[in-house]
Amino acid sequence: MKVLTANRLTNGEAVWLAADHSWTSTIQGAEIALDEATEEKLIRAGKAALCKNEVVDVNLIDVELVDGVVRPVRLRERIRAAGPTNRRDLGKQAERFIAVAA
């Protein structure tokens, strides 16, 4: 089970490729590849986005579904998806808090 991730060129923000080929700011919006054909489709879309200078540092990463939530297998990717573990007020996790608070 994989998703495609990258960083947005303009601000370096961690993003994931969605089913409509847009880059989403949360991993929960990512298209999940369950087979090789879909993985290849994601990789092709990533290469195209790299060429169009939308994103940089494109990588296919392993994820799992835990209670219906997409969770990267590696800690590195979990930190990219949430933000620094020492600062819950920074990164994606901060935006989530704001959303909950609102």
Next chain:
Amino acid sequence: MYRYDEFDHDFVRARVAEFRDQVERRLAGEITEDQFKPLRLMNGVYLQLHAYMLRVAIPYGTLNSRQLRMLAHIARTYDKGYGHFTTRQNIQFNWPALSDIPAILDELATVEMHALQTSGNCIRNVTADHFAGAAADEVADPRPYAEILRQWSSVHPEFSYLPRKFKIAVTGAARDRAAIQTHDIGLHLKKNEAGELGFAVYVGGGQGRTPMVAKKIRDFLPEKDLLAYVTAVLRVYNLHGRRDNKYKARIKILVHETGTEQLTGWIEQEFEALKDGELTLPEDDIRAIQAYFASPALPARPEGDAALREAQADSRSLAAWLKRNVTTHRNPDYAAVTISLKGTGEAPGDATAGQMDAVAELAERYAFDEIRVSHEQNLILPHVARADLKAVYDRLVEFGLETPNTGLITDIIACPGLDYCALATARSISVAQDLSQRFASLERQENIGELKVKISGCINACGHHHVGHIGILGVEKKGSELYQVTLGGSADENTSIGEIVGRGFSAEEIGPAIETIVETYLAWRQDPSETFLQAYRRLGPQPFKEALYGAEARAA
């Protein structure tokens, strides 16, 4: 401190304009990432986990209040309200947008700062003793020589594409606070029997995956020959250093593989050819640079001792701070103040914009406008009248900057680790925070005494774990964080590389393991005057192995 002349101003402005154009072309899609990456790195711009990171050079860790206020302004305006002071006396901003970086560099240029040579295979920011110009034990201020090296090495055409990065450190005291023996070149400024200034030269120190203590290749190099000799070292390295393997490309590997004697022979031969040529430093130029670093006029302030006696009697916390964070100055009416960026549970080296502004205000008001960044990730006010120490302390309290832990177990060096860094394999800030909480009791810390804990989140060793009295290296094993512990390292004039004590510990186990090591030291030390490092050097690893691994250690 050094002030830019017209040439410096023009040069930095031209570089910012050049980079602005490169960023614009990148954002417009006119150049690819492969083309742009080396260009951004030459300007201190990295891509990390969550965002770009901008590393700003702080030459030999010296700042004035205007510059520190600018760093605060950048943190507030373009980043998320804080910055991270590094083990190379620089500052990193963790969240700037690429599109904002040219504007940030423009702003930095107005206060004579830039981000050049904070990355890439070039000569990096030259570091120096953070008490330079203030320390009671100093022979001479190392900063003029660091500045001469900065000017010489800035976009040096011959040394801009070295086999690998190159780091130089300078100290002017016998007690090494600049970790010179862990640098590619370490310079120890000293006087010979005739009273002339010169340098002991060390080459080939470094950490990373192959830690090496530098070898002394010259006991006394006359000051006028500084650039000729350093050029000879760089030239030999540039010619013979390995370019086939990134991990074997530092000069330490060349020293190791060639042998100190042979390498010294090559360097001396090159030096003979360069000596007394155009690289010889003219006496007038040395004195002109020294004049920039002349000590501020320090008016007599003899009332300090009486005032402090009275104030300490009223406040135990002030007394604790004076004991730990105040260092003897060459002028008995003055002191050097260490401002700890290691408050309980905090990320080592992080400072908020508000804290930076507060320190800038203190520097302006009480410290002759001078601030230093130490490689131990604290800030220093090098010249404060003892009579003003209480006022400085009171202001630091308002900003949570009064933690009295300099040199104690919670004065931890830690790299950004996996919370920010794209190279990291494990977190280091979280381990530092855990230890900071565990050992929060000042009484306990004082009982333990001097103990340097250094934590790196990968083998590149930015957190200096190899030279920690207790070193912690985080790696990734089977998808989890694993922490290896080394003991007995040191980065002072008796530099040593720590030894791995045994198998590693999980993220949950590492805190208790460090407690066990500390308790073992307390149980085995001869008396409280025997420091952890002294005890380890006397005892060796066995008592610590036994305490950590029990029967397993005995069987081995």
